[in-house]
Amino acid sequence: MSDRNSKDSLLKGLLIGLVSGAIFTLLSTPKSGKELRGDLKESAEELPKEFQSVLTDIKAFYAKSQDLLSAIAETQYTKVKEAVVETKKVIDEKLKENKDIN
Numbered sequence: 261m262s263d264r265n266s267k268d269s270l271l272k273g274l275l276i277g278l279v280s281g282a283i284f285t286l287l288s289t290p291k292s293g294k295e296l297r298g299d300l301k302e303s304a305e306e307l308p309k310e311f312q313s314v315l316t317d318i319k320a321f322y323a324k325s326q327d328l329l330s331a332i333a334e335t336q337y338t339k340v341k342e343a344v345v346e347t348k349k350v351i352d353e354k355l356k357e358n359k360d361i362n
Contacts, residue, residue, distance in 0.1 A: 274314055
């Protein structure tokens with residue numbers, strides 16, 4: 261799955277969860293129709309604010325994850341580079357030894 265599809269799926273899932281949770285909560289409490297409609301309207305007005313808060317948290321998590329992954333990649337790159345340099349030294353030494361023998 262591509263990174264973009266994964267983000268879209270996550271956001272859709274969060275939105276569906278928020279909406280279904282609000283609906284379940286409202287419908288599971290005994291209220292009159294007028295009270296229920298008022299609560300639904302209030303919840304609908306609050307939903308964009310809650311969604312924005314969740315989206316802000318996701319963006320912060322994504323930024324932290326990106327920083328962490330960059331640091332890990334840089335560390336691994338450095339380790340591989342050092343291993344290549346060390347391996348080259350060993351090969352050069354072995355070639356020199358082999359040349360000296362012949």
